[in-house]
Amino acid sequence: MSVIAPNFKFSEFVKAILDNAFWILLIFVLIGLPAVFLILFYIEMPVINGELLTPFLALTWLADPSRTLPILKAFMTTDLFKIAAFPGFGFAALIAAGTIFIERKMLAKLQLRVGPFYCGKFEGILQLMGDGLKLISKEIIIPAKADKPIFWAAPILFVATAAAFVALIPVAPGWVVADVDVGLLAVFAVIGFFPIITILSAWSSNSKYPFIGGIRALHQMVSFEIPLILSLLGVVILTGTLNLSEIVASQSNFPWIIFLPIGAIIFFITILAELERIPFDLPEAESEIVAGWLTEFSGMIYGLVQLGTYLKLYAFAALFVVLFLGGWTGPMIWPPFPEDIITNGIVLGPITAKIPGLPIFSQEMLNGVLWFVIKTMGVIFFILLPRGVFPRIRVDMLLSLGWYKLIGLAFVNIFIALGLLYAGVLGPGGIL
Amino acid sequence: MADVVFLALSVITIGCAIAALEMRSLIYGSIALMGTLGGIAGFFLLLDSPFVAMFQLAVYVGSIAVLILFTVMLVKRELIFKKVEDKRRKFVGIALMLVFIVALGSIIMDSGIKTITTDEPAVDFRNIGADFLTYYWPALILMALILTSSVTGALILARREDENEQRTD
Numbered sequence: 001m002s003v004i005a006p007n008f009k010f011s012e013f014v015k016a017i018l019d020n021a022f023w024i025l026l027i028f029v030l031i032g033l034p035a036v037f038l039i040l041f042y043i044e045m046p047v048i049n050g051e052l053l054t055p056f057l058a059l060t061w062l063a064d065p066s067r068t069l070p071i072l073k074a075f076m077t078t079d080l081f082k083i084a085a086f087p088g089f090g091f092a093a094l095i096a097a098g099t100i101f102i103e104r105k106m107l108a109k110l111q112l113r114v115g116p117f118y119c120g121k122f123e124g125i126l127q128l129m130g131d132g133l134k135l136i137s138k139e140i141i142i143p144a145k146a147d148k149p150i151f152w153a154a155p156i157l158f159v160a161t162a163a164a165f166v167a168l169i170p171v172a173p174g175w176v177v178a179d180v181d182v183g184l185l186a187v188f189a190v191i192g193f194f195p196i197i198t199i200l201s202a203w204s205s206n207s208k209y210p211f212i213g214g215i216r217a218l219h220q221m222v223s224f225e226i227p228l229i230l231s232l233l234g235v236v237i238l239t240g241t242l243n244l245s246e247i248v249a250s251q252s253n254f255p256w257i258i259f260l261p262i263g264a265i266i267f268f269i270t271i272l273a274e275l276e277r278i279p280f281d282l283p284e285a286e287s288e289i290v291a292g293w294l295t296e297f298s299g300m301i302y303g304l305v306q307l308g309t310y311l312k313l314y315a316f317a318a319l320f321v322v323l324f325l326g327g328w329t330g331p332m333i334w335p336p337f338p339e340d341i342i343t344n345g346i347v348l349g350p351i352t353a354k355i356p357g358l359p360i361f362s363q364e365m366l367n368g369v370l371w372f373v374i375k376t377m378g379v380i381f382f383i384l385l386p387r388g389v390f391p392r393i394r395v396d397m398l399l400s401l402g403w404y405k406l407i408g409l410a411f412v413n414i415f416i417a418l419g420l421l422y423a424g425v426l427g428p429g430g431i432l
Numbered sequence: 433m434a435d436v437v438f439l440a441l442s443v444i445t446i447g448c449a450i451a452a453l454e455m456r457s458l459i460y461g462s463i464a465l466m467g468t469l470g471g472i473a474g475f476f477l478l479l480d481s482p483f484v485a486m487f488q489l490a491v492y493v494g495s496i497a498v499l500i501l502f503t504v505m506l507v508k509r510e511l512i513f514k515k516v517e518d519k520r521r522k523f524v525g526i527a528l529m530l531v532f533i534v535a536l537g538s539i540i541m542d543s544g545i546k547t548i549t550t551d552e553p554a555v556d557f558r559n560i561g562a563d564f565l566t567y568y569w570p571a572l573i574l575m576a577l578i579l580t581s582s583v584t585g586a587l588i589l590a591r592r593e594d595e596n597e598q599r600t601d
Contacts, residue, residue: 185486192494199501
């Protein structure tokens with residue numbers, strides 16, 4: 001007797017499978033075949049390469065890689081692919097999911113725990129999927145006196161803003177969703193939306209703990225935006241551009257962290273504060289105000305806020321890589337695509353398959369993505385690390401750190417950049 | 433295409449501005465104000481000046497609107513949802529606004545704006561920066577002095593007398 005399905009009978013299982021097969025066959029014969037003939041008789045099909053495109057020919061093409069690869073490559077240059085899959089949302093969500101798992105496992109190892117262990121055969125690797133399914137299946141509870149429109153809209157807006165931030169990040173040469181001239185300013189504009197969404201969602205839940213957390217988040221984010229913007233001006237002064245792709249291209253010889261280490265440190269500290277991570281997690285201080293501004297969220301809207309938070313984490317880490325660590329630049333370590341396959345095709349015994357359209361990605365692009373991901377994961381590691389090490393600091397210490405020390409240091413950083421520029425060492429017309 | 437976007441932006445901007453004045457709830461009013469400011473940023477994007485548009489978003493939506501939201505949340509709860517109605521003031525306000533718009537419009541129409549050619553390439557923001565630092569430097573210095581004095585004034589106003597009671601780190 002099984003625990004999961006106590007009324008399980010093998011005969012009924014077989015019967016169910018046979019039933020399904022019967023119905024699928026019947027529906028296909030009664031609806032599918034007539035549909036194909038309707039298409040053949042009544043709709044004018046296009047002629048491609050001198051052949052009339054019939055549904056059967058289209059199916060044949062799908063099975064033939066030499067004909068599907070060009071279609072795939074054409075699809076990969078479209079905006080839809082860029083926004084949804086590669087440099088945009090899908091790629092960032094994948095890295096965000098990896099970050100969540102690494103964070104839980106690494107924190108557990110730091111604190112001599114085991115961490116996620118049972119979900120999935122190997123080291124709890126399916127824990128995240130289980131958590132996601134749990135969040136989707138849970139009920140969304142809305143507080144009785146909440147302001148419903150804002151309460152519903154806030155998590156969606158949060159994810160949308162994080163996705164807009166992700167869209168500005170260049171991942172490999174030419175691979176960026178929105179390559180705008182004023183990329184860095186656009187980043188500042190997008191960052192400015194996070195405190196608004198936070199305080200609105202905190203207010204809309206009409207509850208004490210979220211409101212206190214929201215006010216704290218507002219204080220923290222708004223006051224740390226100033227050193228964040230000031231710390232990046234050094235890079236802008238030295239490169240003379242606001243376009244993120246051009247900033248990366250200017251670091252082909254050396255990353256800016258060598259000349260502007262103070263700016264990099266200030267930016268890293270402000271990242272921690274903007275992301276509300278320990279030691280600056282006052283808005284979500286679980287020992288004081290339950291979960292801060294996330295207290296009243298439940299079910300999938302909590303999941304959406306978490307997704308937005310980790311997308312934001314990826315975007316900030318990627319911004320650090322783009323501005324200070326040289327983005328995708330790095331020695332060529334990706335092996336070149338074998339020439340054999342392009343000229344002779346793949347030989348499998350008596351069969352030779354010639355596949356035009358390979359390689360799908362160029363060697364430079366793959367190498368760039370590899371270096372970008374390695375550097376970004378390194379920065380994410382350093383963002384996660386303080387959580388296992390430091391306690392939370394007081395709010396007055398936080399504000400004095402932001403307003404006195406970081407802003408002062410940011411001006412020191414700007415003067416270093418100006419000195420390097422006017423001494424003729426770096427920048428346009430510099431000796432390096 | 434640009435006309436459709438322009439019309440949509442106008443509707444959003446003006447509609448949000450009216451909503452910001454007429455909304456019962458102050459919070460929704462400030463959200464509508466954000467919509468207005470964002471719509472103006474959209475106009476700047478249409479005018480081929482993304483630099484100004486991004487500053488509009490970062491400063492007005494990102495800072496001023498946050499300030500207004502914060503102030504609204506400090507207001508007493510009853511005041512957030514109630515509003516004093518006064519018919520006469522409303523009509524006088526609308527009349528004043530119409531007079532103001534007509535006057536401003538006539539000034540703009542007489543200022544020779546019709547002779548501007550619109551198909552020229554957009555001005556690079558680097559040129560604006562260079563102009564500010566060379567030809568218009570007195571204006572820049574004056575602005576910097578005004579900002580510094582206002583920040584100093586705000587700091588003096590916000591200073592507390594009971595400094596001894598503050599915690600020391």
